[in-house]
Amino acid sequence: MNYISVPKRREDVNIDGNLELTKAIVENWTGKSADIILRDFVAGKIKGLSLSCDGMCDSLQVTQAILGPLKRNPPAVNNYDEVLKRVVTEVDAKEIKTINEAIDDAMAGFFVIFFEGQKTALSFSVQGFEQRSIDEPVSEVQERGSREGFTENFKTNMTLIRKRLRSPDLRFEILTTGVTGNNRICLCSLNGRVDEKLLDEVKKRIGNAEFDTVLSTGYLQPFLDTDYPSFFSGVGITERPDTMVAKLCEGKVGIVLDGTPYAIYVPHIFAENLHSFDDYAERPFFATFIRLLKLLSFLISVLLPGMYVALTIFHQELFPGDILFSILSQELQTPFPVMIEAILIHLIFEVMREAGLRMPKTVGHAVSIVGALVIGDAAVTAGLIAAPMLIIVALTAISSFVMPQIYGPVAVLRLVFIVIGGTLGFYGIILGLIALVINMTSISPYGIPYTAPFSPITLKAFRDFIWRQGWKKMSKKIEVDEMRR
Template identity: 50%
Template sequence: MSNNWFGKKVDEITVDEKKTTEKKYLSTDLQENIRYIKAQFGDAFDVKYRKYNAQGKEIYFIMVDGMCDSLLATEQVILPIIDADFHDEKGDKLIYSAADRVSASIDKSITNDLDEAIREAIYGSILMLTDDAQFTVMFGVQGFPKRAVLEPDTEMQERGSREAFVESFKDNVTMIRRRVRNPVFKTQVVEVGTTSKTRACVCYMSDRVDKKMLDDVVKRLKNSTVDTVLGSGYMQSFLDTKYASIFSGVGFTQRPDVLTAKISEGKICVIVDGTPNALIVPYLFIEHFHSMDDYLKRPFYATFIRILKIVSFLFSVFLPGLYVAVCTFHQEIIPETMIFGITGQESRTPLPVMLEALLIHLIYEIVREGGLRMPKNVGHAISIVGALVVGESAVTAGILSAPMLIVVGLTAVSSFVVSTLYEPVAVLRFTFIIVGGLTGLYGIMLCFAAVLINASAINPYGVPFTSPMSPTKMGAWRDMVFRADWKKMGKKRMEIDKLRK
């Protein structure tokens, strides 16, 4: 038993995750099976047990109300079975015969594992049990409420498809399959979450994926030790690099077209049931500056947009820190035409520049977080309050300087240009403000070097995170900052395996 820093015994407040491997097989005694299922579900009101007598044979149908399409279950499963003439068939023969009598459009699977059957029932299958049978048949008649396919709310595109992933992983896989009409697109379902038994679907293209990498991804998912998986983010840390880094080697997307593009490069994507975001491995730094629209527009404009994104990223990370460093230590850098304005404004504020920057950025993050969690209409109001009331009034009251507000505004807008990097950007921004305020440009450069080497150390699945910039892979430069024409890009496809060191 270990103690944490505050002397509390860790084992008293946490429970080790244990994966149960013992299987419960079906008994030939129908009542015993029913008793077991009832014991598992307890008094769950939504679990329905329907007993029928088909030509003297006792048949039980078990389903979870709300997870099944009742009409489909009745018309396509229950009625054909109870109306069928089974002659002398009983036990396992009856099970197989019943499965044959149900329409081919309904998913069917037969098992002798009772726990698996229960899990399937929870996920909207209808179970059929009968006496003297060591097997049960499960009919997939899922019909739970789900969200319609809508436009993505984070990766908006001008010309691309308007579809975004939904919570149902089957629908998500369908969206990809519609785009790749080739059997090389493969999926592998892995159960994650010791209690939740959430399904994670590993998607790849079999003709270009690295088999070792695939095995590694599946192994990591299987070895994940989470009790309840409620989103793809739970799996991110298991798929990520082991290095402690501010950047991640795992990307995510809401768009099926982006996911298709990534798997066509030999990458692996993981769709976790219940989340409209898919994970992509390995994900390189430069990919944060790419978007689907880049490939749909003309190359010169795509290149221009990428440069714009890189500049925005640099602005969002360094601008406040540089401003603080220059105002505190290196005033001589400020051009003569600006120095009087800036120093005049800054001298009227009560706080030192570093504290002022920290305060305003903190307020900005609070407003942003508030706006994000609020209902949309209230969110707009929050933004107005943040921008006008807090910002404008603070300048008028002499608490903040106008140049600082300009810096914050520019930084805030820039940080949304590359939204996938928002998390590291927000933390780095605060770091650079503090370092800039304490050590000036000297510290900022050192800190930048440290961040750079930290990013260079990430090696997700053997592919350097900073590739193809460093290690330099000239062949991949056709789609780095500069984007070549499709006439050229179409000749040879890009594969992630080629970027391996």
């Protein structure tokens, strides 16, 4: 009996032309996994071995474009050039040198063939796995933008970007990360616009990140984000190819991860949360109005409950008499102090939101109805919660959905400001606001201050901050250059 010594996985093993050994190594490394297909074949006088992953290849293409021609019209000599030039001419192929590459390619949907005696293999691009079709983005709905959103397949996502940016300057670079997952990451950039240092820094950070597997862009985010702990992130997220293209044109670096429809880009600043793709489709005055509304909504969603609590506890003199009487008469009937009441209702709202989000859509509606009935009606009628507080919470909740990208920090900050407002009043809220502003100003993703162009003031960039200038005058490239400078 011949015993074959199999090298350990992850050691680079060159293909040595011995099909038996190759087969043994692949079987050993993959543990004879049910979806790994290893088939011996004969093409004329040449013995061969094919390696593929079940369900990842287009089997029709494999049969008709690779195995069929190889059997019908076998190469005269044991030479890959001959195969590629005369036999298999309809499929893209690359030559690979190690078994590791062969396995990685097979797992990615390539069809790999080894010839007896050849020290390389051919990897054919015949991916054909099932995938979700291009659909409308769920989390970034736009009125006048494209209806196409990213999908889980990153090649499709690359195509969606390329379709909108038909420039030879658009560059895609594929990196691999994840010790076990072997996940592919595509770096997108626009040559001439992107700062090469920024691109290098992104590559360096991704290279330094050690993962077992990367299943979502959220895994990469902390490695690409700023080093200072902050409520806010210097990494932007988008589900829209048109948004990504706009960011690439601004000189940013896009990162598309295989297996997730959410792409990320760096650097990302606070002002971008105010922007949406519709702003650029609408007329400037309306876009400006919407941005102002968004800024107001951000302030309301963070500060309003805290300020209400501070007003009712410490600064009642600010209310006009009638309103004060109306509020206090209802608050006095409730069993909880105002601050506790505010925290409780917000927590209940968050529980309902989370339940509505995670449950199946059909049940999710029921959660909303129960929430509205129980919280909105019964709790007020029973005298557990005051109606003014409910109005404040409702207004805050709606406002916080205006900028969904920063819902997380807003939800937490809101509770912090309720506690501060309830213990130190307006003065405490201002102190909290100072700390929040320091936190925001302390992050400078890739050299661009998070609060730019407001601080440091960059006058030229103001044309696309809150005020959106008309297209005739706006040139977005200068904006990024100015901010970086």
